[in-house]
Amino acid sequence: MTQEPADGRVARRRRSREPLGAAAGGRVEYPRMGYLPGRHPRKLSRGTKAPLPAAVLSQAVYNSEFGHLFRSDCLQVLPLVRAASIDTVFADPPFNLGKDYGKRIDDRRSESDYIDWCKAWLSHCVRVLRPGGSLFVYNLPKWNILLGAFLAQEQMEFRHWISIEMSACLPIPGRLHPSHYGLLYFTKGKPTTFRRIRTPIAKCRHCGGEIKDYGGHRAAMNPKGVTLKDVWSDIPPVRHWKFKSKSRRANALSTKILERVIEMSTVPGDVVLDPFGGSGTTFVVCERKRRYWIGVEIGSCAQIVERLTTGSIEFHSNEDYVED
Numbered sequence: 001m002t003q004e005p006a007d008g009r010v011a012r013r014r015r016s017r018e019p020l021g022a023a024a025g026g027r028v029e030y031p032r033m034g035y036l037p038g039r040h041p042r043k044l045s046r047g048t049k050a051p052l053p054a055a056v057l058s059q060a061v062y063n064s065e066f067g068h069l070f071r072s073d074c075l076q077v078l079p080l081v082r083a084a085s086i087d088t089v090f091a092d093p094p095f096n097l098g099k100d101y102g103k104r105i106d107d108r109r110s111e112s113d114y115i116d117w118c119k120a121w122l123s124h125c126v127r128v129l130r131p132g133g134s135l136f137v138y139n140l141p142k143w144n145i146l147l148g149a150f151l152a153q154e155q156m157e158f159r160h161w162i163s164i165e166m167s168a169c170l171p172i173p174g175r176l177h178p179s180h181y182g183l184l185y186f187t188k189g190k191p192t193t194f195r196r197i198r199t200p201i202a203k204c205r206h207c208g209g210e211i212k213d214y215g216g217h218r219a220a221m222n223p224k225g226v227t228l229k230d231v232w233s234d235i236p237p238v239r240h241w242k243f244k245s246k247s248r249r250a251n252a253l254s255t256k257i258l259e260r261v262i263e264m265s266t267v268p269g270d271v272v273l274d275p276f277g278g279s280g281t282t283f284v285v286c287e288r289k290r291r292y293w294i295g296v297e298i299g300s301c302a303q304i305v306e307r308l309t310t311g312s313i314e315f316h317s318n319e320d321y322v323e324d
């Protein structure tokens with residue numbers, strides 16, 4: 001694991017000589033992730049065992065009241081996470097499109113190597129989930145179809161293939177114009193938490209009038225909105241600088257995706273794990289929503305820390321209504 005100053009300046013880096021696994025001693029009671037006082041007493045009885053031993057926590061490059069960030073290969077950290085200790089995993093790995101993510105990442109693997117690599121970290125994600133926990137995997141349909149089949153073999157329960165519509169995808173000669181990413185949603189058995197999200201009744205951008213007549217049943221509809229669909233066409237692209245770190249302009253998902261995932265599958269005080277931190281979207285949303293989090297990023301974590309400490313990144317507007 002690479003040590004990096006928590007203030008985000010990467011002036012002096014010290015590499016730990018000790019392999020991470022060797023540092024992980026006996027399991028200890030976790031000082032922070034015990035429980036969160038609040039309106040969800042069900043969670044208070046879930047026990048206070050830590051997802052990570054204290055010796056591992058001491059190697060985090062950043063700690064907050066809610067989370068711990070590790071600069072490492074996720075395949076080094078995931079084996080150290082205690083089984084059945086995480087409520088939701090969200091994973092947005094590199095898509096094997098030959099992008100340059102730095103020296104430590106091969107984003108141009110053969111198809112079979114890429115799938116084997118995904119299976120390696122996915123197996124850990126399944127292991128660390130509590131029974132009833134949720135797993136989300138954001139990827140190209142080409143990969144998610146294979147990863148979904150693998151998760152079904154691992155006895156995970158399929159919930160949804162969520163299509164996230166993206167208008168910015170380029171056409172490919174000889175194919176249909178790709179216009180969505182896939183978000184796999186599986187649970188480890190029956191979900192412990194599934195909170196219904198409602199989205200506002202669609203209105204015309206120009207006249208403000210409602211677009212659909214709902215087959216004459218409009219009056220009977222819930223005023224809080226319609227149940228969230230498995231096609232998300234309302235996710236804004238992350239283009240403008242104010243939604244990104246100034247020093248990392250790519251690889252940031254919209255906060256709206258993470259808000260939905262986290263609201264749908266967790267309650268305050270739950271623990272979320274993201275093995276591919278990127279710009280830290282998952283972690284800033286967790287902080288705001290009072291979920292505990294564990295994050296891993298193999299590249300520089302300076303941008304994530306900047307985002308977490310300065311609060312300089314804006315959230316996309318989100319009018320979802322979450323039912324309790």
Ligand SMILES: C[S@@+](CC[C@H](N)C(=O)[O-])C[C@H]1O[C@@H](n2cnc3c(N)ncnc32)[C@H](O)[C@@H]1O
Nearest residue numbers: 073074092252253276278279280281297298299
């Ligand atoms: C697509 S980006 C994630 C973006 C993130 N969801 C966000 O919204 O900010 C994937 C990230 O995974 C990181 N990564 C790639 N291989 C990794 C590995 N083996 N372990 C940990 N992180 C890795 C890359 O450096 C990159 O930042």
